[in-house]
Amino acid sequence: MKKKSKYLTGLTKRIIPCLDVDKGRVVKGTKFINLRDAGDPVAVAKRYDTEGADEIVFLDITASHEKRKTIFEVVEKTAENVFMPLTVGGGIRTLDDIRNMLKAGADKVSINTSAVENPNFVKIAAEKYGTQCIVVAIDAKRVQYTGYSIQDTVHNKQIKYKPRWEVYTYGGRRATKIDAIEWAKKIEKYGAGEILLTSMDKDGTKDGYDIGLTSAISSAVNIPVIASGGAGEMEHFYDAFEKGGADAALAASLFHFKELKIKDLKEYLIRKGVKIRC
Amino acid sequence: MITIVDYGMGNLRSVQKAFEYIGKKAVVTSNKKSILNSSLIVVPGVGSFDAAMNNLKKLKLVEVIKKVISEGKPYLGLCLGLQILFECSEEGNSRGLEMLRGKVEKFNFRNNLKIPHMGWNNIKLKVPATKPLAGPPKSQWRKIFNGIEDNSYFYFVHSYCVKPKDKRIISTTTDYGINFASSIFYKNIFATQFHPEKSQKNGLRLLKNYVNYTGN
Numbered sequence: 001m002k003k004k005s006k007y008l009t010g011l012t013k014r015i016i017p018c019l020d021v022d023k024g025r026v027v028k029g030t031k032f033i034n035l036r037d038a039g040d041p042v043a044v045a046k047r048y049d050t051e052g053a054d055e056i057v058f059l060d061i062t063a064s065h066e067k068r069k070t071i072f073e074v075v076e077k078t079a080e081n082v083f084m085p086l087t088v089g090g091g092i093r094t095l096d097d098i099r100n101m102l103k104a105g106a107d108k109v110s111i112n113t114s115a116v117e118n119p120n121f122v123k124i125a126a127e128k129y130g131t132q133c134i135v136v137a138i139d140a141k142r143v144q145y146t147g148y149s150i151q152d153t154v155h156n157k158q159i160k161y162k163p164r165w166e167v168y169t170y171g172g173r174r175a176t177k178i179d180a181i182e183w184a185k186k187i188e189k190y191g192a193g194e195i196l197l198t199s200m201d202k203d204g205t206k207d208g209y210d211i212g213l214t215s216a217i218s219s220a221v222n223i224p225v226i227a228s229g230g231a232g233e234m235e236h237f238y239d240a241f242e243k244g245g246a247d248a249a250l251a252a253s254l255f256h257f258k259e260l261k262i263k264d265l266k267e268y269l270i271r272k273g274v275k276i277r278c
Numbered sequence: 279m280i281t282i283v284d285y286g287m288g289n290l291r292s293v294q295k296a297f298e299y300i301g302k303k304a305v306v307t308s309n310k311k312s313i314l315n316s317s318l319i320v321v322p323g324v325g326s327f328d329a330a331m332n333n334l335k336k337l338k339l340v341e342v343i344k345k346v347i348s349e350g351k352p353y354l355g356l357c358l359g360l361q362i363l364f365e366c367s368e369e370g371n372s373r374g375l376e377m378l379r380g381k382v383e384k385f386n387f388r389n390n391l392k393i394p395h396m397g398w399n400n401i402k403l404k405v406p407a408t409k410p411l412a413g414p415p416k417s418q419w420r421k422i423f424n425g426i427e428d429n430s431y432f433y434f435v436h437s438y439c440v441k442p443k444d445k446r447i448i449s450t451t452t453d454y455g456i457n458f459a460s461s462i463f464y465k466n467i468f469a470t471q472f473h474p475e476k477s478q479k480n481g482l483r484l485l486k487n488y489v490n491y492t493g494n
Contacts, residue, residue, distance in 0.1 A: 083475060083478050102288070129288075132324055132436070194396065277398040
């Protein structure tokens with residue numbers, strides 16, 4: 001991985017708490033099971049604001065269509081009190097969905113399934129609202145055999161399998177056969193301004209971000225990449241930035257239940273020499 | 279009256295909310311009369327240069343904004359509201375408002391710095407030249423950045439930056455591949471490339487300082 005620090009830049013790495021919102025409440029389990037109530041999203045967002053978060057992501061996981069409008073109220077109320085970038089994802093399918101979110105006070109929207117099903121949607125959305133507000137979320141899972149080298153007994157030599165990751169949609173429920181690296185390159189061309197990259201293998205494990213995946217995607221594209229899934233300790237953030245080349249790192253339950261304070265994490269990263277806003 | 283010009287480019291509501299938060303009422307409008315009668319016009323905006331200029335033309339606001347600036351009324355430009363003040367942009371073919379000389383250029387890196395320049399970066403306060411061409415005196419300049427330390431962090435998201443012909447109008451610079459103008463201050467015009475409305479305490483402070491400075 002090429003180090004970026006030798007170039008003239010004061011840009012800092014971002015720490016982003018993610019709030020999974022279900023019917024207007026923050027919930028968190030591992031991705032879709034054991035949902036624990038973690039409070040009122042507006043109050044949680046305010047807390048993160050004072051603790052020094054660099055951005056906030058709301059992920060609306062409300063299943064029932066009629067309850068979906070609760071997310072607008074959440075975004076609206078948050079934007080009245082919190083003056084930092086807000087990204088909203090979950091169920092964004094039309095230009096109207098984007099417009100409504102931006103109107104409510106979001107700065108960026110995160111698109112996942114609808115981007116895979118219709119990549120042109122990314123293009124049209126970026127043309128209409130600007131690339132800066134279109135985040136494409138990629139849920140990726142490592143494909144079997146990846147990263148290992150095996151013995152070719154016929155020719156008696158080692159074969160190295162290049163690691164591969166597959167894109168999943170519908171909150172990780174549907175495999176698409178799309179290669180994550182190719183997909184990342186494609187959506188960059190289509191106008192995505194940022195990639196929110198979640199490792200399904202690591203999500204909820206707390207044993208660290210998928211550095212291989214993060215690094216592969218980050219070096220394949222020239223837009224910022226947010227690493228997500230697997231954060232459990234402060235060192236994991238350091239690895240995501242320094243080894244994975246991520247521009248931002250996202251975590252949810254770790255911050256909600258105060259296992260890790262953003263302030264402590266930032267102090268740690270600054271001590272380790274990472275460019276962080278304090 | 280503080281007026282936020284609505285020309286269909288991005289999230290004006292968050293700018294309005296920031297003004298509300300610092301205790302100032304601001305109206306979001308594209309009405310010519312309201313804009314002409316306002317005591318401070320705010321032009322925010324995200325998106326492309328050409329789209330911005332086309333929208334302003336469609337709404338017949340180009341001349342209105344130029345008139346307001348020429349009359350010496352305070353103009354606050356945010357992000358795209360900074361860029362359109364200049365003559366032209368590499369982003370498109372439209373002419374800008376041409377209130378300031380210079381152009382808007384795309385970040386063009388041979389290294390692997392990512393584009394857009396997105397996130398928190400620091401601003402270096404530039405002490406204006408002792409004899410600014412027509413820029414405001416140092417004392418006024420100080421008022422706007424009162425309480426904001428050198429190298430304070432602000433939120434950026436953009437792929438283009440402005441290159442003013444007269445470097446003396448640059449009030450802050452920021453490093454991203456190059457040392458670019460992150461805000462300018464010229465007569466009644468103050469405009470920033472960063473987003474004060476998204477820059478937490480520092481941003482709100484800057485807005486408040488500016489509003490007070492303009493007497494609103």
